[in-house]
Amino acid sequence: MSLTPEDLQALRLSLQIAAASLLLDLPLAITLAYVLVRRRFPGRTLLDAFVHLPLVLPPVLTGYILLLLFGNHGPLGHWLLATFGLQLVFTRAGAVLAVAVMTLPLMVRAIRIALDAVDTGLEDAARTLGASPFDRFRSITLPLMLPGILAGCVTAFAAGLGEFGAVITFVSNIPGQTRTLPLALYTALQSPGGDADAARLALLSFTLGLAGLLLSEWLARRLRDRLGNAL
């Protein structure tokens, strides 16, 4: 039972899309977590709810909303196409966006918890030692949040590999473009005589998920050691 070129293509695509959406999400998730935890402004609750919406909406609906906004005739999609020549529907870039939107709340949640746990007294101490606001964030807050950020990344990446509903709705199921592992698995299950394909893809997904969990556990332990069990 060896992997076919199509399997490998789906695997590569899944990894690429999950990784790209992670990079897209990371700065946004850290900013959102910071704003939600540390700032008090009107509309904060609304922003909070908005960020977490993809967690509670059916993924198909999230995909549909993306289609309405970022379709070639949607307000944002039209602008992107006209300004940068960037088409999102039916493309890899679109899949990255869909996965990013779906996994953003997972990252924001993990990073928020990490930021909540950072003692602001340490930031005050850094302040008295001459550190400017950005310097404090970079040298104190961010390193102390690192385990939480890492946990958020691993969760988001794993969830991104498996994202199905929003992807298939927004960018469809195009081999080599948007057919990630779960979509390939779905396709195999829908094809007559596709059982062997499905079994291979299922095993591949399973192995990938397990490897991800073990990796995150190992990373978390290393990081804890590096921080001297301070957290």
Added chain:
Amino acid sequence: MLRISLRKRRGNFQLALDFGTATPGVTALFGRSGCGKSTATHLLAGLLTPDAGRIEIDGALLFDSAAGVNVPTQHRRIGYVFQDSRLFPHLDVAANLRYGLSRARADVGIRFNDTVALLGLEPLLARRPAGLSGGERQRVAIGRALLSQPRLLLLDEPLAALDGARRGELLPWLERLRDELALPMVYVSHQFDEVLRLADTVVLLEQGVAVDSGSITAMSRSRALRAIVGNDATGSMFEGVVETVDAATGLARIRVGDDALSVESAALQPGQAVQVQVSVKAVSARARQVPPPDPPAAAPAPWASPPRGPADG
């Protein structure tokens, strides 16, 4: 000169603090818990903004509500030693010490190696804060604050989180700091024995108001102070001069007025001006029988404060 005039309202609490003290020297902000000491230190460091007032340290204006001056905390150069150390847990001791040093906006000549030696930090440098004892943590925190090249060192109850034995260990380090550095210090405490050992000037805070202030000698007679600390913790303060030090016994003879006291202290040098504190508890009075026998030798008094420059007296 340290000149402070601050007004701050927080809920029902009103802080009104006015005092000026000479620099360098140790000014103790003393009062019961809840008298506004923490608010005062936060205002001084700029972690809180006063409603009105003025802060001036040796000619540098840090806050003036009338002139619209409010130097941000990171530019104030006030080395703040927090009660709970607040060492950065992800950095080792050396990196903690260098945190302020590498961000210093001036150079008052406090060097890394000197500070490490002064506070005995050499064996701790490679360790993480999590593995340090409370006293060690506070020594690192003091070193970190010193190395930020401050114009003022602000010690906010640095011993309060330590148990009795640890407090006893850290106090001599603080005395050393006072004696070896010409750095103005504000020492906040609700323990009068610490104040007696360290301070040159005492500002007594009560319900947010500085009710009395003066030199430690003058304040030992303050009624307001006595009302708080009781007679037990107060005592008599004498100014004296070391006459002789007997190397064999470690006893120093200190001339106070027409009399002399023997004190157990090897660190004193002949000719030094010192302050002698005699705790109320350590003195007993007895009605004289006539004729008195030979006067008993003065008992060794271990509570003499360590040497100070003549200017301090």
